[in-house]
Each structure stands twice: as C-alpha cells, then as structure tokens.
Amino acid sequence: DGGITQSPKYLFRKEGQNVTLSCEQNLNHDAMYWYRQDPGQGLRLIYYSQIVNDFQKGDIAEGYSVSREKKESFPLTVTSAQKNPTAFYLCASSIEGHQPQHFGDGTRLSIL
C-alpha cells in the first residue's frame, strides 16, 4: 500500500545534539512538508519542498534544516540551535502544492 512512513516513532535527544527525523513516501508525490505540533495546539509549518533539490522555509524554520535529494525522501534535522525541540513532528506529501496533503503518523521528540 502507498503511504508515508516516518521513523522513528519516538526519539530522544540530548542537549547540544543534532537529530534527524526520517520521512519516506511511495505515493509519487512532488510536494512534501514538515509540521510541528505542540500539545493542544494546531500544526505549524517548518519547511516544505515542491520539487527535488528545492525547499522553502515555513513559519518556524529556525533551528531546523532539510534536504530533498530524492523525490521519495524529505529528512528533517533538528539542530542544537532549536532551543525547545520537544514536540510531535509530522511529515506530509501531496501530488502538487494545491492538492490535499497526506500525513504520516508522526515522530515524538523529547529531550533527555
């Protein structure tokens, strides 16, 4: 079945460490997105990519980085510059930017 796979489901980070969250899709979608969700809140856009080798900052890109070397993959790195990284991270994709987005099941990141 086609879908979006996020891994790991739970991730723990030590202070000062960079961590990378994986997002893979086999839907042949051009556009991919990363969102952050804090408890009781809606989602906020971190980065999005419309095509391979291109990506744009969202509302809260500071402290995060991404790459889009393959159509299927859009990994997110949470750097040590992100001072409050504890959150639920969601990856999504769509056929193109205007179409409905399909979401993965998320990665929950916590600080040790």
Place this chain on the structure above:
Amino acid sequence: DAKTTQPNSMESNEEEPVHLPCNHSTISGTDYIHWYRQLPSQGPEYVIHGLTSNVNNRMASLAIAEDRKSSTLILHRATLRDAAVYYCILRDFSGAGSYQLTFGKGTKLSVIP
C-alpha cells in the same frame, strides 16, 4: 490569511448525524474550504474540501453557505472511530502561501456509545 472559528468541543451520540460548524467571515473569492481530522497520536487525515457548492464523499458532506461566510461538515452516522479533532482550514490558491495548511485548534468531537 483568512481565519476560521470553530467550537472547542462537541458531543454526539453514536449512530446519530453530527454537524460541525465553521465560521470564516473574511473568506476571499480564491479560498477553498478544507476539512481535516486528527485521531489521538496520529497525523491528520484529509476529509473533504469545496469552493462554493456542497460536496459529498464517502467520509462526509460539506455544506457551504451561499455567502461562503460559514460551512458545516456533516458526518451522517457518527461512529466511535469518528472521535477526533476536526480542523476547518482555508487555502488560498492565488498566491505562494497556498502550499501551507494553517491549522487552528479545531473542534474536539466526542462520540458517546
């Protein structure tokens, strides 16, 4: 971006219809109305979207007011699996911001057996 207003929470009895309201009084002519829902500890799921006319799909119906300042998501027979947070989102297709989904706090729907 145009904003939406939804009740914080609603309750419904199982197997009864549910009408989830959304107000968007500042909606522009190029805004589509999208609905997503999110079950606990899962990613959001697309439900339905529309522009001016009422829309139906296998999950739900979307009723849009004639002046487009409000809309209602209709679940015809609520099941326990419909218990989720429902988000009403406006997407502007006229500019670069159309790639972003702007989620508010949504409506938390509880379904009573």
